[in-house]
């Protein structure tokens with residue numbers, strides 16, 4: 275099953291046009307897809323710049339879309355949650371990266387189902403989050419891709435999330451919301467450092 279085409283009716287497209295003349299661009303083709311992937315894999319998350327949108331699982335696919343004989347890159351992204359304020363910034367950063375690489379035209383398709391889950395954060399990105407001082411999400415939360423799912427990060431986080439600085443589990447919740455809605459704020463009783471916890475959902 276392809277989760278993207280199967281949920282094609284739950285997508286929305288952000289109309290973005292490259293601000294340079296089409297004749298100087300590298301057009302979308304199977305041959306230029308690897309360059310498009312490399313270009314987009316390097317786009318950092320605007321809120322946590324040590325990890326890329328690919329590592330966070332926001333960038334889902336890059337493919338060639340042909341319509342009426344014209345080819346474009348279709349860039350598929352899934353927001354970390356509906357209404358995430360960073361998504362517009364991510365779309366702008368994607369457009370800027372494509373323009374710098376001379377790739378185009380493109381359009382961005384936002385796929386809302388299956389819903390993003392912290393399970394999609396790569397192991398490398400979890401380690402980068404921890405070194406950055408953010409406790410990565412714990413546990414697995416994926417459910418069947420087609421099942422309706424309620425995002426539960428408004429629930430109350432629990433004490434005992436491992437401290438990203440010293441590894442101690444002697445930690446306590448300070449606030450259910452950290453620097454962004456998807457994080458909770460903690461304090462470590464062992465090393466006394468505060469930290470954010472990326473809440474699993």
Ligand SMILES: [Zn+2]
Nearest residue numbers: 437440462465
């Ligand atoms: Zn600590």
